[in-house]
Amino acid sequence: MTNKLKITFLLGIFMMIFSSNMNAQLKPGELVDGIAAVIGDEIVLESDVNEQMNYAKQQGASETDKCDFLENLISNKLLVYEAKKDTLIENRSAAIKEQANAKYRQLLSQFPDEKTMLAAYKFRNGYEMKNAIEKIDVDQYYGQAKYQRITEKADVTPNEVTDFYNLYKMQLPEVKDEISLAQIMVYPKLTEAHKEDLIKRLNKIKQDIAAGETFESQARIYSEDEGSAANGGLYKNISKGQMVKPFEAAALNLQENEISEPIESEFGYHIIQLIKKSGKVYDARHILLKATPTDDEMKTAKARLDSIKGLIIAGKITFKDAAFKFSEDKKTKFNAGIISGADGSDKIERESIPGSITYELAGLNKGDITSPFEDEDNKRKVIKIIKLEDVIPAHQITLETDYNRIKQMALNKKRNEMIEKFVNSKLPTTFISIDGRYDTCKFKANWKKESIKK
Numbered sequence: 001m002t003n004k005l006k007i008t009f010l011l012g013i014f015m016m017i018f019s020s021n022m023n024a025q026l027k028p029g030e031l032v033d034g035i036a037a038v039i040g041d042e043i044v045l046e047s048d049v050n051e052q053m054n055y056a057k058q059q060g061a062s063e064t065d066k067c068d069f070l071e072n073l074i075s076n077k078l079l080v081y082e083a084k085k086d087t088l089i090e091n092r093s094a095a096i097k098e099q100a101n102a103k104y105r106q107l108l109s110q111f112p113d114e115k116t117m118l119a120a121y122k123f124r125n126g127y128e129m130k131n132a133i134e135k136i137d138v139d140q141y142y143g144q145a146k147y148q149r150i151t152e153k154a155d156v157t158p159n160e161v162t163d164f165y166n167l168y169k170m171q172l173p174e175v176k177d178e179i180s181l182a183q184i185m186v187y188p189k190l191t192e193a194h195k196e197d198l199i200k201r202l203n204k205i206k207q208d209i210a211a212g213e214t215f216e217s218q219a220r221i222y223s224e225d226e227g228s229a230a231n232g233g234l235y236k237n238i239s240k241g242q243m244v245k246p247f248e249a250a251a252l253n254l255q256e257n258e259i260s261e262p263i264e265s266e267f268g269y270h271i272i273q274l275i276k277k278s279g280k281v282y283d284a285r286h287i288l289l290k291a292t293p294t295d296d297e298m299k300t301a302k303a304r305l306d307s308i309k310g311l312i313i314a315g316k317i318t319f320k321d322a323a324f325k326f327s328e329d330k331k332t333k334f335n336a337g338i339i340s341g342a343d344g345s346d347k348i349e350r351e352s353i354p355g356s357i358t359y360e361l362a363g364l365n366k367g368d369i370t371s372p373f374e375d376e377d378n379k380r381k382v383i384k385i386i387k388l389e390d391v392i393p394a395h396q397i398t399l400e401t402d403y404n405r406i407k408q409m410a411l412n413k414k415r416n417e418m419i420e421k422f423v424n425s426k427l428p429t430t431f432i433s434i435d436g437r438y439d440t441c442k443f444k445a446n447w448k449k450e451s452i453k454k
Helices: 046-058 066-085 093-108 114-120 126-151 158-168 192-210 215-222 245-252 295-313 319-326 355-361 399-429
Strands: 035-039 042-045 178-186 234-239 263-265 268-278 281-290 373-377 380-392 432-434
Touching: 035 046, 035 066, 042 046, 042 066, 046 066, 066 126, 066 399, 066 432, 093 114, 093 126, 093 234, 114 126, 126 399, 158 399, 178 295, 178 319, 192 215, 192 268, 192 281, 215 281, 245 263, 245 268, 245 281, 295 319, 295 373, 295 380, 355 373, 355 380
Parallel strands: none
Antiparallel strands: 035 042, 035 432, 178 380, 234 281, 263 268, 268 281, 373 380
């Protein structure tokens, strides 16, 4: 069962174990073993530096200078430290704490018990893990907020873009083969007979439970929710707003241990049993029968999209208007069906296109549209047609072909310069202490260095 609060944590993020005095606010000069640097009352742990380096290596970085990673972390911590003092930045401590608790509960719902979860994430107790989650969220919020405050007025003129290009053009990378794609996507509709069959099956399971079978055992046998079936359909510590609306509405209208009638959601059909409800959280079990379309239902969806394609080719409707009118993909239907690349632009590196789509695009030219084909979106079967909007061969970046891309590079450079200027302006008045093991580092900024005695 996929819910709206889908949280993914890398185990490496939680390798560090906080001692109780680390959780307390540090005063200038109070140094704890394992700390790489102190900035005001913010700290950078040695494990933070190592995790950044390991992540960079996993991403293919050829050079991993530990000094560079430490300096980046110190700069970020200085932004966090200044953001917390900025009266124009909203103090969201309470909201972040509540969010961290919700994330903790969401993770807990994926394990049979708290002890198993804490062992998996290498924490001694729930307090430590909640504190770690909250710390990550606090740093992210305040760091981003301060960055935006400092750079909100950043802009570049056409002359500055040209100057940037002329200065760095020999260093700019070659653009790989790219394409622009637009799509129309629909979910195959289940027939009334198919829907009635799913509801009938759930009602039979509900009758068996009333006759003595346990909800838990029936969920293990029949539920098609990979996330909870093995656990008897159980989700624990669910926060309001966490699950899809039909699920939550049905669950919260039940009395404890009561079982709902079959209800429909975007994932299929469910029966739900409310286990307990306490304040803003509740525990519930459910049995899901997915709305998996049959071959005939898939064919019907393909025929519908084939008709839409025919209208587009005949000039009776534009692809843009057809996407708005018929597409069920909320990410693209309001943007002419355009599929965004990893950088948010409308250009996608050809080599990053999934093989299934590459196959459908084979032999197509600019402006051509694929035949309707089967694909998957969020673990649901869908039917798509895709238009090849543009083809951009590999080339060296130029102002003529890549002005917007170069403008973004120039803007990013200006933003970074604004951040560096801000950081440098705060150095004289900010307590900064860096562990002695980094004495040989050649930092870009003139950080005040006071060796930490071991």
